[in-house]
Amino acid sequence: MFGSQVRSVFVLLSVWGLAMLGTAPSFADDGPGRPPATTPVQKAENLIRPAVVYIEGDLSAYVGDNNGFFNDIDQPVKLTYSCTGFVVNPSGYVATAGHCADLGPEGARRDIVESVVQEIAQKDPTINVDHAMNVAMANWKVEGQNAGSPIDQTIRVARGGGPGQKAQVLPARVVEARPVSQGDVALLKVEAADMPSSELAGSGDVQVGQQVVSVGYPASTEKITDFSLEPDYKDGTISAKKTDATVPVYETNAALSPGMSGGPTVGLDGRTLGINSRLPAGETQAFNFIAPATGLVELLNRNGIKAELGPLDVQYRSGLDDYYAGHYTSAISTFDKILALSPTYQQAAEFKANATKARAQFGDVSTSSGSRTLWYVLGAGVLLLAGAAVAILLLRRRRGPASAGPGGAPPLPNYPSQGSPPAWSPTVYQPAGTPAPTNSPPSAPPGTPQAVPTQPDAADQPRPTAPAGGEASTLSAEKVPNSGTGVSRYCSNCGSQHGDTERFCSQCGHAVT
Known part of the structure; x- marks a missing residue:
């Protein structure tokens, strides 16, 4: 009965404590409403966006066979192409797909030959393009301005210049490029400092079924005349991890398009899992190959480059955290510091403007909400402990003194304080034939009459009671x-x-x- 009462006390205290937590005021909604929540995909896009750059290249080569050059007027064949890249080190190192910088038969040479074959096929529809390509690749000469020199190539890297400013265009040189058959990865270098950078993920961080976002500039983008140079974002999943010939690749169902080659494919944490590579040969479904970031890491290590964020990138991410948490004043202060050091940090300027609007509309979320909630939790915990202590004390008083354990002496009787109980002596039994000791009073002198003591019946003697x-x-x-x-x-x-x-x-x- 009493145990059920104690349990009832515990239940009531617990319910009361939870009610206190449930009715504690929510300080996260101090302002008149809140802006829409940012999704995980949007957060990933915001993390990688500052590092993404637009790449444009020009190719110039003389094409011909033993009978002379293709156009018969001694003029080079010229091509312009576009790709996407992303900064991996603030000192101006840019990663992209290998075929965006490779001058060999899997890259620029094939592109130039194909353009010539297609032009011939337009004039003569009877030509088999595939057969003509095989013959041209095996027999034609493709060279630069000087006989036997490589194809002439010029590469430019562009990034958004911020609100109201034109894109910043920088010349780039190729540090190293690996063709498709060797991993399809390349490293470029531009002369710039404090460029927004990105993080790379390890191969162990990639799982089949993992949600990803592929970023890049489609070929239809308005080139570097666009002010913002805003890329496209295609979300999807990693469909498979496989090997194409001897090269490991990831397969994704993200809908990539020409021009997005070389852009990053990132996880929801914003780290780059791989580089947008190409459409699998003969594939009719919406699948694309991603070159794992491990190949890029190998190339960076080979050239003594470390993939890392810069100090401004760390501040930018801190500003994003404040922005998402509704601490707009703190976010604005962080973005201001970034822009003071790097006025072309486009996303810092954009989020500063967003934070300024949000603060005017919603106000800052109180920074004391977390500490106040903590005090509510601690208060409820103290009350629960106090209630438990009272219940235990009441239970002990109700049960009284504890009994002795096995083998221990039984508890002493709790005699009343008034008066002392009469003394009691147990009956002493003597062996048969042995006279019992007597405590007779001293004998009176002879002739003195003596009183005969009255002996009580044995039935009136108290007996020990066995416990x-x-x-x-x-x-x-x-x-x-x-x-x-x-x-x-x-x-x-x-x-x-x-x-x-x-x-x-x-x-x-x-x-x-």
């Missing part, structure tokens, strides 16, 4: 002269029944009422 369980007891309940009422009495502590002559309980030692 329950058969254990020997050193004490026994004392009996008082029989009053003759015949009324049963009960122990006020344990409830044991006793005769009307017993003053103390033989079970627990308490006074019998």
Whole structure:
């Protein structure tokens, strides 16, 4: 009965504590409404966006066979192409797809030959393009301005210049390029400092079914005349991890398009998992190959370059965290510091403008909300502990003194404080034939009359009462002269029944009422 009461107390205290937490004021909604929540995909886009750049290249080569050059007027064949890249080191190192910088038969040479074959096929529809390509690749000469020199190539890297400013265009040189058959990755270098950079993920961080975002500039983008140079974002999943010939690749169902080659494919944490590569040969479904970032790491290590964020990137991400949390004033301050050091950090300028609008409309979220909630939690915990302590104390008082454990002495009777109980001595039994010792008073002188002492009946002598369980007891309940009422009495502590002559309980030692 009492145990159920204690449990009820615990339940009531717990419910009350949870009610306190549930009714605590929510300080995250201090302003009049909140802006729409940013999705995980949008957060990933915001993390990688500053590092993404637009790449444009020009190719110039003389094409011909043993009979002369293709156009017969000694003029080079010229091509312009576009790709996407992303900064991997603030000192101006840009990663892209290998075929965007490779001058060999898997890159620029094939592109130039194909353009010539297509032009010939337009003039003569009877030409088999595939056969003509095989013949041209095997026999034609493709060279630069000087006989036997490589194809002439010029590469430019462009990034958005910020609101109202034209894109910043920088010349780039090729540090190293690996063709498709060797990983399809390239590293470019531009002469710039404090460029917004990105993070790379390890191969162990990529799982089949993982949600990803592929970023790049489609070929239809308005080139570097566009002010913002805003890329496209295609979300999808990693469909498979496989090997194409001898090269490991990831397969994704993100809908990539020409021009997005070389752009990053990132996880929801914003780290780059791989580089947009190409459409699988003969594939009719919406699948594309992604070159794993491990190949880029190998190329960086080979050239002594470390992929890392710059100090401004760390500040930018801190500003984003404040912006998402509704701490707009703090976010504005962080973005201001970035722009003071790098005025062309386009996304810092954009988010500063967004934070300024949000602060005017919604106000800052109170920074004290977290500490106040903590005090509510701590207060509820203290009250629960206090209630538990009171319940335990009440339970102990209700149960009384603890009984001795097995083998221990039984508890001493708790005699009332008023008066002392009459002394009692157990009957002493003597061996047969042995006279019992007597404590007779001194003998009177001869001739003096002596009183004969009255010996009480054995039935009137008190007997030791054996305790329950058969254990020997050193004490026994004392009996008082029989009053003759015949009324049963009960122990006020344990409830044991006793005769009307017993003053103390033989079970627990308490006074019998």
